Amino acid sequence: MVGKRRLAQRLIIHVDLDYFYAQCEENVNPSIRGKPVIVCAYSGRTSESGVVSTSNYEARKYDVKAGTAIATAKRLLASTDAIFLPMNRPLYDSVSGRIMNILRDHGDVFEQTGVDEAYLDVSESSKGEYSTAKRIGSNIKEIILRQEQITCSIGIAPNKLLAKLASDHTKPNGLTVVEPEQIPSFLNGLEIRKMPGVGKKVEEKLHTSKVKTNDDLSRLSPIALQEMFGRKLGTYLFLAARGEDNEPVQDKELPTQMSRIGTLKEDTRDYDIIRPVLSELTRSLIEKIHDERMNCKSVSIIVILNNLTIHTRSRTLESSVKDLRTIDDCAQQLLREFIASTPEAVLRRIGVKVTRLSKSSGQTDIESFFSTKVPR
Numbered sequence: 001m002v003g004k005r006r007l008a009q010r011l012i013i014h015v016d017l018d019y020f021y022a023q024c025e026e027n028v029n030p031s032i033r034g035k036p037v038i039v040c041a042y043s044g045r046t047s048e049s050g051v052v053s054t055s056n057y058e059a060r061k062y063d064v065k066a067g068t069a070i071a072t073a074k075r076l077l078a079s080t081d082a083i084f085l086p087m088n089r090p091l092y093d094s095v096s097g098r099i100m101n102i103l104r105d106h107g108d109v110f111e112q113t114g115v116d117e118a119y120l121d122v123s124e125s126s127k128g129e130y131s132t133a134k135r136i137g138s139n140i141k142e143i144i145l146r147q148e149q150i151t152c153s154i155g156i157a158p159n160k161l162l163a164k165l166a167s168d169h170t171k172p173n174g175l176t177v178v179e180p181e182q183i184p185s186f187l188n189g190l191e192i193r194k195m196p197g198v199g200k201k202v203e204e205k206l207h208t209s210k211v212k213t214n215d216d217l218s219r220l221s222p223i224a225l226q227e228m229f230g231r232k233l234g235t236y237l238f239l240a241a242r243g244e245d246n247e248p249v250q251d252k253e254l255p256t257q258m259s260r261i262g263t264l265k266e267d268t269r270d271y272d273i274i275r276p277v278l279s280e281l282t283r284s285l286i287e288k289i290h291d292e293r294m295n296c297k298s299v300s301i302i303v304i305l306n307n308l309t310i311h312t313r314s315r316t317l318e319s320s321v322k323d324l325r326t327i328d329d330c331a332q333q334l335l336r337e338f339i340a341s342t343p344e345a346v347l348r349r350i351g352v353k354v355t356r357l358s359k360s361s362g363q364t365d366i367e368s369f370f371s372t373k374v375p376r
């Protein structure tokens with residue numbers, strides 16, 4: 001009987017690479033290992049403005065973590081020989097790409113959800129056995145360590161929600177299994193902000209209703225939750241409090257390019273008339289990039305002339321980005337160059353395209369779990 005039930009049940013592995021950017025940096029320069037390592041997202045305004053992108057566990061002992069202001073981090077670590085480094089996205093992207101290829105081979109279905117995390121559905125390959133899934137998990141850890149010198153934390157559970165909570169449970173270098181009978185005790189006392197889908201706003205609202213832990217949450221009725229958060233989010237929270245989740249692991253094909261194109265009010269080659277149209281198209285495209293949680297490495301403009309010939313001009317950026325300023329500047333520059341180099345050209349339509357897309361991580365990563373499902 002038990003065997004039958006187990007065959008029908010899903011088995012999901014969540015893999016989360018430990019202090020990822022900082023670990024990549026330690027591998028490039030092993031002499032910094034053992035010291036606090038802080039990877040910084042410098043805003044460029046002053047030499048110290050910006051926030052910590054991530055830090056290794058030595059730095060976290062001093063309460064320096066993602067989101068800490070760089071100036072604050074410097075103060076907190078003043079007594080140490082901390083190493084502050086700028087982000088090196090190409091490095092992290094290439095390590096991530098190789099690790100994702102390893103992971104892809106270990107699941108029946110594979111879904112990458114960030115630069116350093118992925119789900120694997122191993123229901124079939126483990127034949128529904130937790131001991132087999134655990135072996136798959138250990139094997140994954142060993143291979144990633146051997147081939148890339150990167151440690152990771154793994155969660156194994158009957159669904160994505162619990163697998164994610166499990167990988168977060170023991171970090172770094174953990175492997176946590178939550179079998180169905182362990183779900184109530186595993187969720188017991190869980191702080192509400194740890195629940196995927198609970199961002200700052202939801203947390204604050206729950207706190208005002210004295211809901212601090214998962215136990216408090218599980219005492220609220222579905223109706224009460226729906227009244228507070230609307231039907232979808234309310235239902236999600238009601239089920240999540242019980243460890244229930246049916247979201248499938250899906251191998252989503254990433255788009256390879258995105259574009260926006262528009263027709264000018266009049267045929268023209270006047271940069272000042274075309275510029276705001278192109279800017280507006282770029283702004284709309286950036287919104288899409290943010291929604292899809294992507295970065296782009298290459299920007300193009302598409303120009304359709306009044307004789308209906310189509311021309312494109314492209315430029316590769318120094319690193320993958322998603323900020324409006326960089327992409328808009330690049331598109332405008334391409335437009336100015338196009339107009340200057342084609343004296344006869346009269347434009348009818350203008351477009352902007354981004355290519356060489358990659359999945360981005362970032363400040364919103366944790367909150368973006370289930371983002372397609374949970375409305376805010």
Ligand code: TTP
Pocket residue numbers: 016017018019020021022052053054055066067115116171172361362363364365
């Ligand atoms: P996380 O998995 O959240 O963090 P982490 O891998 O650094 O640490 P942990 O051991 O706790 O898993 O994020 C993955 C990478 O995404 C991280 O190395 C850097 C980047 N990141 C940011 O740039 N800003 C952020 O606010 C967060 C949370 C992550």
Ligand code: CA
Pocket residue numbers: 016017018019020116
């Ligand atoms: Ca991580």
